Amino acid sequence: MDDATERTARAGGRRSGGGATRRAERTATHIEFSRFITRNIPNLEILNDEAMEIIEANAETVLQEIGVNFVDNPGALRLWKEAGADVDGERVRIPKGLARQLCKTAPSQFTQHARNPDRNVEIGGKNLVLAPVYGPPFVRDQAGGRRYATIADFRNFVKLGQMSKWLHHSGGTVCEPTDVPVNKRHLDMLHAHMTLSDKPYMGSVTEASRAADSVEMSKILFGDDFVDQNTVMTSLININSPLTFDGIMMGALEVYAKANQAAIISPFIVGGAMAPVSVAGTLTQVLAEVLAGVAYSQLVRKGAPVIFGAFVTSIDMNSGAPTFGTPEAAQITLGAGQLARRLGLPYRSAGSFCGSKLPDAQAAYETANSLNIGLMSGVNFMLHACGWLEGGLVSSYEKFVMDADQLGILHRLAAGVDISENGQAMGAIREVGPGGHYLGSAHTQANFKEAFWRTGVLDYKPYETWEEEGARDTATLAALKVKKMLGEYQAPDLDPAKAEALADYVARKKAAVPDSFM
């Protein structure tokens, strides 16, 4: 395990001098960080070749005969026409084989750089990169209950992400800062990721101009040349399922593709509402949508890095609510992984999904189901890997650290079995013999510190101790952990000139236009 984990005393003094040294002396806090996961175990493949071929043929039929809509986007229609598609109004019908052919220029793996190069991530192949919850307008914590999220909450979640050992990515909209005008939010959000974390981050997608701001701010942080030549953002482009690509999302995609920045191209599907109620039917639609979206990204710029996304849930036919951690979602997640690998694209799916209103047993069952399936399905980029609550309406402080703790399990499981001589432990079995005890054996003493994954949240105490300490449940223990992590948080060093330039950019852009909350 140690090779994948690094323990860094606060890396003060990398760029600056005395101030960092003094700060480093002030504190003994250690921030642990784990490298992204590289799987040493196989994926679970639930579709046989025949099933995949049927779904692939059906997806081509969908693209050719039904087609997709590119809405409010004359430029996209022009590109499609030039590429050989049949364009009729906003409907784009793509001849069989064309989209798959266009997808071939997309890389199967790419590096997303972080401002701290130790935090760079490899997206694709056997790798799994974990990023936090994205999008909720509400937050919940044990002390304050459920409430609209603010920029203060946003900053707290970025800090928790920076402090979370098993989280490789700072994410994007960890919650919606509803107290900041809609047209200025992206500036504060990017500023928080860039200054409070040194992990990689996501850019804004809510308007082309905000994507452009994301690129500009990244250039301040990384330098113009570096951003021109490297991927420093992975952003989330949702498809309006079924089969619809809206102009705003595509506008952001165009900005990112042109700048060689990565995009997750992701159908957003509630099965039974935005896709058929059947697994094979949903997989067909997912594949058709991703083929069209990825192909379009390559029309904008050949070689632009993209990810095959699949956000899938089912609808509860009684309440109309989306459901999570279900077997149908699992099958789609597993099947879409197989389809993504056949396309040679990195894959995004799964996460800490749950429908529960509280970080209780329901939340944990649903989340664990999805996290386990995510690992087995070969996901390369797992957005929402921690902190998701109530169908994505809420970012939960407690669940963020509870889930982030569980992510350690994925690291260990994916590492596979150590079959070295030390792993075989024949000496220990000989030493202990029938009826003996391993606790005192030399092998146990030499290996116990790294032998087992260790929780930072869950309770293993004796019953009596646990009862004396207040019989606390997981959420209560997690609330204490949140407090501790925010208390111990330290901002990673940042060149003061860059910090000033970023702050200036945000201030200037904010001053340039009136506030809008629409």
Add this chain to the structure above:
Amino acid sequence: MDDATERTARAGGRRSGGGATRRAERTATHIEFSRFITRNIPNLEILNDEAMEIIEANAETVLQEIGVNFVDNPGALRLWKEAGADVDGERVRIPKGLARQLCKTAPSQFTQHARNPDRNVEIGGKNLVLAPVYGPPFVRDQAGGRRYATIADFRNFVKLGQMSKWLHHSGGTVCEPTDVPVNKRHLDMLHAHMTLSDKPYMGSVTEASRAADSVEMSKILFGDDFVDQNTVMTSLININSPLTFDGIMMGALEVYAKANQAAIISPFIVGGAMAPVSVAGTLTQVLAEVLAGVAYSQLVRKGAPVIFGAFVTSIDMNSGAPTFGTPEAAQITLGAGQLARRLGLPYRSAGSFCGSKLPDAQAAYETANSLNIGLMSGVNFMLHACGWLEGGLVSSYEKFVMDADQLGILHRLAAGVDISENGQAMGAIREVGPGGHYLGSAHTQANFKEAFWRTGVLDYKPYETWEEEGARDTATLAALKVKKMLGEYQAPDLDPAKAEALADYVARKKAAVPDSFM
């Protein structure tokens, strides 16, 4: 799904007449029951051939060079000597290849009969049979907290098992009825399973004479000839890891093997205490122990049905407590499944394992991790599939129904993807088109009732409704479900003559010896 699920109006009147009819009329309660799982998806194989060969060779070395102890069991030592083992005191050293050779007469699959033939289970192959928690001395429910279990609790858990749609097996010691003398408990427990449930059950293993009582009572229930010719019990024989077979457990095994009744032969391992801290080392010891135990069962009676068991947890090096739902346990569960399949034996592992004291998020994370891994690892018999709490010290009423609900997910996931024309849903995709909505489509209307797994416990209500109804967490909702299920419970019909004979047997055996609480 429907083919695997049967909805039975109370099957009154099968054997008797007017009384059953009147009871059937009195009530409209429907008891749902699902057939055992037959996997239509592959297993997850994390060990490659080389790793398995190393572990298998090491296990043979352990048996030949270290050996195993058969304690207080001169008969076993005699059988081993006759079979060609090197017997030195109680130590049995088994020449390489001998144990594996002896295991070959054990069946790879067998039928365990229930008194209701519709509830028979097939153990082995691609099948997965789910049985409830086994062994806890305590129970917990939301109203009464944690307390010693009684026979009244025991009967409640048997009733809950009978009422649980996704549970195929009534289990054994669903909790320890501590208010009944130790030497008479097995009689009351068997009587409860035989009369309150019509699902298959487990026999007593705490003494050879109690195993014999289990066989006798089964003969009353099924008839002498039927029991002689068929397997009607699957019982749990734990190995005293490391490498020790105690005389009491083996005494029970001998009774069952001679009677052609099934036994799970199961190392009971807390990694770091009863086995090495490493996964490969633990797998080696598990395999050596199971080889010796299964071989012994075949020495007692060739062809006796047995199951390759693996109960595995790790020790928390801080508290010494066993831990559950961990990645190391997952790897051992997956690896042992591969080893069991190479031996051609049915496999028992995984369950609703957790260390938590409450049915909270910790309990659910840990349980869901184990349940998912259990499915992926090819488990054929999952003991403890619901109701386990606090490291197995507690049978939880609420968690029993929460877990049992999750078991439905395993059924659906294992069924695989329907790739029929209806599953492909191309008509629906055509009908709805870009930007449309599937809720009203003909395909959705025709399929929605069976399209998705449905919970019987979890909450999907709108936030406002949920809040108005008291913002209940999962455990609170489960407590209501427990009350409802126990209220609606109805005993399955039983021939009054058999019922009387069973009651007589219990009364007679109880009267024959003084109470003992030792």
